[in-house]
Amino acid sequence: MANQFGSIEGKKVKGLADLGSRCPKKLWFRGNWDDKLFENAAAIIGSRRMTDYGRKVTEKMAAQLTAEGKTIVSGLVYGVDQTVHRACLEFGGRTVAVLGWGIGWDKLGDEEKKLIESIEKNGGLVISEWEGMRPALWTFAYRDRIMAAMASEIYVAEAAVKSGTMITVEWGLKLGREIWAVPGPVTSKVSEGTNKLISEGKARMWMPNQQASLSLRDKNNTQRDRSNTDIYISLQNETLTVDELARKLGKPVEEVGGQLSLLELSGEVEEREGKYSIINILE
Amino acid sequence: MLVKVRSVANVGLESVPIEVEVDVAEQGFPGFTIVGLASKAVEEARERVKTAIKNSGFDFPPKKITVNLAPADLPKVGVAYDLPIAIGILAASQQCPILNELDSIFYGELSLDGSLRATKGVLLVGLFARRCSIFVPVESANEAAVVDGIAVFPVRNLKQVVDHLTGAKKMEVLKHVEVEELVGEELVDFDLAEVAGQEMAKRALTIAAAGGHNLLMWGPPGTGKTMLARTLPGILPPLLPAEALEVTRVYSVSGMISAGETIIRRRPFRAPHHGVSAAGMIGGGSNPLPGEVSLAHLGVLFLDEMAEFPRTVLEALRQPMEDREVEIVRAAGHVRYPAGFSLVGAVNPCPCGYLGHPRRECKCTDKQIRKYRAKMSGPILDRIDLHVKVPAVETNKLTAESSSPSLSSREVREKVVGVRKIQEARLAGSGMYTNSQMRNREVRKYCKLDEQTEKLLKLAVEKWDLSARAYFRLIKVARTIADLAGKEDIDPSNMAEALQYRQTN
Structure with a gap:
């Protein structure tokens, strides 16, 4: 693996300027930078401890948004994030992973390494505001603002009330991004957050779009x-x-x-x- | 005066004749020595023999007594030399006649009151004896009753033997029993019909029994994996007389035959805990005893929570699984024990066990799950033909009417016996008996696939990225499924079912 990463000034990335003083000075990235990626970007986020329902919803959502021609942004950790990236790639989309650790940090698991390679190969990007930084609890929370700023829409698949996902949502609300959430069983801990967002009117309720599915199905034959x-x-x-x-x-x-x-x-x-x-x- | 008494030493499953030479010297300082590479237990025979002789109403000669266990270079272990030593001393001190019948073998542990205690390995002594008389403890004597052509004297105490030898009161010979009479009965401990639901797992068990395949069950705790495994011995074909004898030999050496029992009639079921050591699993000790793999010979070795077993222990299973026997090498020599078992493993889907459970939440991270599963990968999985998921069952569904009435073990066994016959006929002369034993050459010869079946298998290999080993395993399983259906050739539906039991990650 070549230890060379591209870098770009934070302000130049679409949406990040909205962060004002919290805008990262510089972003490191792997892959080929393409400004087009950020023209219509949607973030899909959710908990690491994903339920079977969450997995299905996430796959559906990622497939559909990909079909709509959006770039899918997520955070690369296991659970919902990895499911998002995979589903997007499977349907021929391009995806951006915003890391909660420094780029080039080499203690990643095999799954993550494989996923990064496949994101790059398919014209996507892996981004971080640090180089070689070790992940810590705060790095993930701090990173969330970038995801929120990059995306014009934020989709929440599954999230508990107190979770990293909700931090991203808070940022999204602050920046005036459109928030969508998937309702879940009221008995499920990891759907409490999404249900609450909907009930409080902070997020719109996401439903699968029949039209998009049909056209996709023809494509997949x-x-x-x-x-x-x-x-x-x-x-x-x-x-x-x-x-x-x-x-x-x-x-x-x-x-x-x-x-x-x-x-x-x-x-x-x-x-x-x-x-x-x-x-x-x-x- | 010098007296020689015959006895036997068991080294593994082999018996070696031992001559117990006892000399009671007229001159010399009184004492009692045992020579001939005696272990601690044999050394201690001095105290047991001395006290037993006194307590049986005889005199212990206050003279210089030397006991030699010949051949002198073979290490002697165990307590079975008590009786020959005692008889030797009594004969040498002229308290009982000098043995005119050189073809008598004495074997057994003495208690301080002069009675004999159950001693392990009596069956082996009987098999070794051939046309001799053997004097063995009454509690273990039944083991030798199945051996033809020998006279078994069940000894209650030392006095009885002496009375027999002097002719004061002759002992009765134990009645000979034919093994055939004992194994005829069909016994089932755990009936398949008693397990509610889990039809898929039961089907897998049937295939495992029919083709001699090893089986691995994946599923959360409390879904009946252990109970399912316990039904396997009952659906395997009943032990043949020769097989029963083979199993009994191992149990006799291990001292695991309960008092008065003659022969092991049921296929063994062994379920060692995952804390077991490699020596406990394959056998060991300075005088190597059979391990779990040998105690499960011709039966079932069940490894619950298989991922929790130390890697070294699982690795140690490879050789016995391949060769159907184990060779244990120790300083004292090397011994072989049979180890032809059917392996049944049970694994939780993740460390906490609740991944994919309908009601309970799994608390493991992806990484933990991957690590847990990686422990199960490798050579041992390569030797397991059938992989089956045993999911949690909702109790209300259990009570619901089942689609097909559950078969009883007896019915399944009948079918298994029939299918085994087909396989034996097909593999006659090759030294193999079941589909699972086939090597690639036999698979090619006996498992012809038509075009459609071949296509199906190719598709599966591509889609699921199956290894060459997995490819052959699937064909073997499909062969057994076809045999169960009474078909000459494997058809696509057999292969499609076999694919259900492939190894998944």
Whole structure:
């Protein structure tokens, strides 16, 4: 890995000037700088401890915003952030990661290293206001202002009331950015923050856009296998284990299991911890 | 006067004849010495023998007594030499007749009151004896009852033996039992039908039993992984007489046969805790004893919380899994024990165990989960054919009517026995018995894939980035599934089902 990073004056980046005295003097970056990236940027943020629901919502949201031609900004840590970057890349979008540590800090995990490389390769950027800085609790909170300033819209997938995500939201509100939040179960700790934002009128409630999905689906040319429709219908509204599906359909597990393998191979369903769900980012 | 008494030493599962030479000298300073590389336990036989002789109403000669255990260069361990030493001393001091029957073997531990205590390894003594008479402790004597052509004398106490030898009161020979009579009964400890739900895991167990595959279950705590594993011995084919004897040999050496029991009739189920050492797992000690892998021979070795086992212990399993036996080398020599077990592992999906649980929150970070899973990677996973997820079950769903009525262990076992026969016929002459043992060459020969199946497998290999090893494992599993369905060739549906049991990360 070459230890050379580009740098740019903070004020020159679209949106950052709004920070006034808190605007970073200089930004370090990896990748090829392109001002176009910041013309229509949206930040998707959320908690590290992501639920299954949060993951699905995040994937949907990232896919849709990418389809709308937005650059997706997020923070590269595990949980929602990494899901955002991945989904964006998967749908051929460009994404910007704003690090909560110095650029070039070399104690990253394998996942992070891989993700950084793939962001760069796909025309995105990895940005930090420090070089070689060790991450600390405050660095993440401090970094949040850059994310908020860079994006013209901020989308919150999942967040507890007291969380780093909410710091970004506060900055966004201060800077007059548009805030969107995904409602979640009122019983879930990591949806308390998003629900509160909506109920207090600080954020608009985000819903999947059917129109965008349809055009995306044509692009991806997804085809449904008609022979397995009963499995498909059963999985429409819930995630189920093989046992549950077999019971529901009144078929032996060996048969249902085989069909699920085929559906997995064709990319229509996915399995996580023994539970199957439809891959329906597009619906 | 010099007397020789025959006994036996067990080195691993091998028996070595030992001659116990006892000399009671007319001259010399009174004393009692044992020579012949005697261990501490054998040294202490002096006190036990002396007291036992006195307490049985005999005289302990106040003379110079020398005991030699020949061959003198073989280290002697254990307490089984008490009885031959005592008999030797009594004969040499003319309190009982000098043994005219040289074909008698004496073996057993003495108690201070002159009675005999249960001693390990009696079955091996019996198998070694061949047309001899053996005098063994009554509590362990049943072990030797299955050996044909020998006379087993179950000894209650020292006095009884002397009365027998003098002819004052003859002892009765233990009745011979045929192993066949004992293993005929079919015993099931944990019935498959008793496990609620988890049809998928039960199916995996059936495949594991049918093809001799190893199985790994992933799932949060409390989903019945342990209970499922316990049902496996009951659905494996019943032990054949020769197999039962093999298992019993290992248990006899380990002293794990309860008093009065004759033979191990059920397939063993061993579930060592994850604190077990490498020596405990594969066997060890200065006089190496069988480890868990050997105690699980022809049965099931269940490793709960498999990711918590030390890496060294898991690595040590490789050799026995490959060779179906272990060789333990120690200063005292090297011994071999059989270790042909079916491995069943259980792993939590993450350190706290609740990843993907419908109601409980997982408290682990991504990094912790990745680290935890990395512990399970590597060579041991390469030897596990079946991977199955055992998700948490909602209790209300448990009570709901199941789609297919749960099969009982007995029914499944019948099927397994049938499928094993198919495999034995197919692999006849190759020294292999089950699909899981097939090497790549046999896989190519016996697992012909049609075009569609091949395509399906290729697609899976590409999509999930499967290794060459995984490729062959999938074919082997598909072969067993096809055998269960009674099919000559593997068809796409068999392969599709096999893909369910692939290794995922």
